[in-house]
Amino acid sequence: MTGDPTMRDVFFEECEDLIAALTEGLTAMRDGRTDSETVNAVFRAVHSVKGAAGAFALDDLVGFAHTFETVLDHVRSQRLALDDRILHVLQRSGDVLADLIDTAREDLPTNQAQVDPVMADLQSFLGDAPADAEDFVFEALTLAFDAPDDATSTYVVTFAPSAAFYTSGNDPVLIIAALQALGPTRVSVDTSRLPTSLEELHWQDGLLSWRVEIDGLGSDLPILEVFEFVDDLCALQVSLRSADTDIPDPPQAGTTAAATADDVVDTPSVDPQPDTGDQKARSAQDRGGSRAATSLRVDPERIDRLINAVGELIINQSVISQRLQQANLPNAAELFADLDDYKLLAREIQEGVMAIRAQPVKPLFQRMLRIAREAADATGKLVELITEGDATEVDKTVVERLADPLTHMIRNAIDHGIEPPDNRAAAGKNRQGKLRLAARQRSGSIVIEIADDGAGLNRPKIREIAVSKGLVAEDAQLSETEIDHLLFAPGFSTAKEVTNLSGRGVGMDVVKTAITALGGRVAITSQFGQGTTFSITLPLTLAVMDGMIINLGGQTMVVPISSILETVRPKAADLSQIGLNNTLLRIRGEYVPIIDLAERMGQSATPREMTDRVLLLIQTDSVPQCALAVDDIFDQRQVVVKSMQGNYGEISGISGATILGDGKIALIIDPEAVAQGNTAYAATNSQNGRDVSYVAAC
Amino acid sequence: MVTRILAIDDSRTIRSLLTQTLQNAGFEVSTAVDGVDGIEKFRHEDADLVITDVNMPNKDGFEVIADIRGGTRNRTVPVLVLTTESGAALKERARKAGATGWIVKPFDDEALVAVIRRLTGAA
CATH class of the missing domain: 3.30.565.10 (Histidine kinase-like ATPase, C-terminal domain)
Structure with a gap:
């Protein structure tokens, strides 16, 4: 039951949900909601953890969950009155359970020092009765048999099913088939108790008995296994035949069945549960409490693929839009109106897909x-x-x-x-x-x-x-x-x-x-x-952002709009030169350092005059205002963010890349990193106290 | 003919494990997330065998069996109770509800498949 490693993932994923449900229930209980539904939900969460954990042989987890569950069961059945102490222990037990799940997930050894005291507290509520008194009781089968001497003995099995045998989903033919699978058999049926009149006959009455002789068995255990679930539903005798052993009389079946033919015959035509829409609606309502029925589980990778595809769709839309504009078609107004619809739809799909990824x-x-x-x-x-x-x-x-x-x-x-x-x-x-x-x-x-x-x-x-x-x-x-x-x-x-x-x-x-x-x-x-x-x-999302498309020495780049306070085309009078390379912009009585973005990005020489460029005023939390000098602003639009870390590692000053409408790739600037790089430089090169503080704040 | 099994359990893990084990053994499996869902599915699918958990929201496993045995459609289907409990008390309750057999979690793949083959006559 444990073979597949992905099953473990399923288990631990489910555990997250169960622990969430447990936490929610325990919180509700702490807040005074101790109705049976709340306590039951808590009980069930622990119970489910225990049940599934057993499949992975997580013994510490099963053991703890078992004691926890037993205490909850006592609370549920009001054998234990809830008080502050119990509530506190239950809360801590929830914590311990979550930790046990975590350690199991990481294959770490259990932290007994943490588990034991809580376990002891739980057990203190259960009094002297051991938590698992009811469990693991081994039931001995009370069938007398003689031990066989060799592997070629012949066993004689006689069984006479009672009525309950038939009503609980058993079939003598299947039992006989299972016995036949054990070795060469001879089967006979005793029909002596069948009534002579057909009117008195009902198949459900236990009137028949069978006798099966099986050769070549070394023990009667395989036979008893066949009767595992029905040993109390039929009169059963298993004996070892030796030459001088009398064959026992067939046992008599109990004749408790009193069902009449009318209520047993399969009558699908009068099925009292017709499939009506009404009923479906009602049962859907009945299930309202069950989360699994109302939500869909999807591999996150599929959603990521969808998000990627939507990203491509948006890019594709801007490619088409640009091509059409360049094509200079006559009477293109309607075409552009359609294109706008396309754009809206793409945006709607994108929002829908994003909503799938959204979680409370x-x-x-x-x-x-x-x-x-x-x-x-x-x-x-x-x-x-x-x-x-x-x-x-x-x-x-x-x-x-x-x-x-x-x-x-x-x-x-x-x-x-x-x-x-x-x-x-x-x-x-x-x-x-x-x-x-x-x-x-x-x-x-x-x-x-x-x-x-x-x-x-x-x-x-x-x-x-x-x-x-x-x-x-x-x-x-x-x-x-x-x-x-x-x-x-x-x-x-x-x-x-x-x-x-x-x-x-x-x-x-x-x-x-x-x-x-x-x-x-x-x-x-x-x-x-x-x-x-x-x-x-x-x-709201990491995949798409609003960006300003800029020109930097002939290269198209993107600056996130969220970090841009305003854009300025500087007048010569507002610019002051400090030292050789540093320029300050005066704006509303404040001086703001200007960073030449082209220079920071490693582009060389022949910079345009500052007055011929555009300054983007940037403010982030850690860095005081500064202005990034760029050559031109082209556009402002949503861009799909593609990470470059996987291929290129971390690049200072670049947070990712995007694909533009013309199919070209543009780098996305990380203004904060750029500004930080600048202030660090400034701090080592200037005695300006304010600059020093930038470094500290970064 | 393929043997069809309806597995009812509120634990996603157990459902997945059952599905995997049973499909590997060549059975056709459908699952339900609780007793109400289970009965709904039972009424619309012709299961050759039902496996049900006991402790579930909305409707527990014994109620599921009572519904199956009390209905008219496919009422003598073999029903296996899947539970973490064991011992006489469980057996008594399962028997009373009309269960065909019981499997204690954690279950052994081979034993489960063997029991199902025995109860359904599947090859």
């Missing part, structure tokens, strides 16, 4: 409940995690890749943000801290907020740490935002900060990196004494 953040948020609980336990703080916008849908990849950063941010908020209960009381706050995890959609982006009502960021201290770590110069002029973003600087997390919660080898810089990799940004707002809010803004 709920499972992710549910995992965070556990993270928060553990973090609160570990730090001795009282924390309530409130989730909002569970139903918000995000691209599957985004959901998956958000798990680690969110985990770290939740831990961080509890570890560093929320104060110990006594300190909170002293500050006039509720002893229990509040942590809010909210997701919502906002104009083409997803915003996820992690807000605590803790102490807020201690900016002087952050600054002090950053200076002591050499991340910023002592005399650097830093804005509040810049100080806040120091949290994300690599190397900011220090040993001094490591509590029993942190010290997992992840700093906030990793959070930042993960979110940036998803094309997202993190913003921090904090009020000292009031709390801190981290806002993560993510694109």
